[in-house]
Amino acid sequence: MPVITAPHAFNEGNLFVDLESIFGYPLYLKCEGFNFAGSIKLKAANEMVESAERDGVLTPDSILVESSSGNLGVALSMIAASKGYRFLCVTDSRCNLSTRLLMEALGSQVHVVAGLDANGGFLGTRIDYVRSLCASDDRYVWLSQYTNAGNWRAHFRTTGPEIADNFPQLDVLFVGAGTTGTLMGCARYFRQWHRPVRIVAVDSVGSVAFGGKPGRRMIPGLGMSMRPPLLDESFVDEVIRVEEADTIRACHRMARRGFLFGGSTGTVVSGATDWLARHDAHDVTAVAIAPDLGERYLDTIYQTNWLQDLYGDQILDPAHMSTTASRPAERPDTPPPGHREEP
Known part of the structure; x- marks a missing residue:
């Protein structure tokens, strides 16, 4: 049994949730919230x-x-x-x-x-x-998380290898983009791996991280109002932008099956499931990274009055709950799922 003397000495890095029964496409969610800080x-x-x-x-x-x-x-x-x-x-x-x-x-x-x-x-x-x-x-x-190389090195050393050990046939990895530390660390790790892995960055609509148009963003976590200094787009194969309404709907769909995740996770899952649906990808091995859990969002994402005030009364209308509407970013044509051109 683990016995620790410092809270940062414990971090569960090998827990994955199979979301296929919820969203209809094969997607494994790497849960990063099981530590004393509650997030990746x-x-x-x-x-x-x-x-x-x-x-x-x-x-x-x-x-x-x-x-x-x-x-x-x-x-x-x-x-x-x-x-x-x-x-x-x-x-x-x-x-x-x-x-x-x-x-x-x-x-x-x-x-x-x-x-x-x-x-x-x-x-x-x-x-x-x-x-x-x-x-x-x-x-x-x-410490400057926006420029500190330790931000991406942490994930090069830990998050990337944890995914690789559990999914040796990984085809596509979905990573949320904030400071891009997680994205850059994982992307650098898999660039040197034994097989090509498609790296899909998931950003929020209203974020300018990848050159998008600035706009209102009410859910903290992903997205930036400046270009992330750590970002090197040569390691990224594709960018998807997700509307906050779709973030919220993804969170509530998982919550209705007993999985309470945070806003960053809802954004990544919405982007990933939309990508899988657009490619009709039933035969790929796909992993998404869930940065956090949902308890800290009880007064926002999971609070009806907050949702309706910001997003309208229809935000959780059942007619919209089974679909996603993530936006691919404006990038060059990309090769099919499971394939990445070598640099």
């Missing part, structure tokens, strides 16, 4: 903190600071509490109340910015605030 962000947080410690950047007087829409903030709060660091999370109004309360329960400070950036999001405003803090006091240490 524990991997990146641990890698970045340990790297900063090895490099001598972090000292007992340091104050960790990071911009986060929620999950990374929780992971860093947990690690900071375990290791004795102070931590300040800079977030915005889209961060779920339960997530903010959880960070504070772990002893962290939370600062919520209100102003929008040039692309109609909050990321630029959050980053400006972090930079001003670091300029004002050299005790602040910004």
Whole structure:
């Protein structure tokens, strides 16, 4: 039996859910929320903190600071509490109340910015605030998940190999795109693997990560209001953009079968199942990565008044619940499922 002394020492990396009975297409969902931080962000947080410690950047007087829409903030709060660091999370109004309360329960400070950036999001405003803090006091240490190579290295070392070990005949992998740390780590791992794997990035409509038109995004997690510095599109075969309404419907379809997942997971699943349906792909081995679970979304995605206020009374109409309407991004013609041209 596992016995641990630090919360970040435990992370279940080999749990997969077969979604075919729910969505009608073969799709295995890699569940990353079964750790004390509740999301895949524990991997990146641990890698970045340990790297900063090895490099001598972090000292007992340091104050960790990071911009986060929620999950990374929780992971860093947990690690900071375990290791004795102070931590300040800079977030915005889209961060779920339960997530903010959880960070504070772990002893962290939370600062919520209100102003929008040039692309109609909050990321630029959050980053400006972090930079001003670091300029004002050299005790602040910004790990910068957006530029830190430890973000993708964590998934090159762990997430990619975990999928490969369980699915040696993998054809296509669906990965949500936020900072693109998970995407880049997995894509780099499978680029060197023994067989070609098609890497499909799943983004949110309204995100500009892959050059899309900026728009309103109310569900935190995936999507960016700037191009992710870690992104190298040469490792990505295809991009799909998902409407938030389809994210919500995917979450509720899984919840009605007893699986409560978060918004990032709903986005990835919606994009993946739509892709499989458009390609009529019944004979491929497909895996999607579920970054989080659903408890932190009870007052948003799973709250009727919140849904109806933002998306209208028909958001959960049964007529729409069995279909998805994800949008392929504007990219060159792509080869058939299960095949990727070598570079």
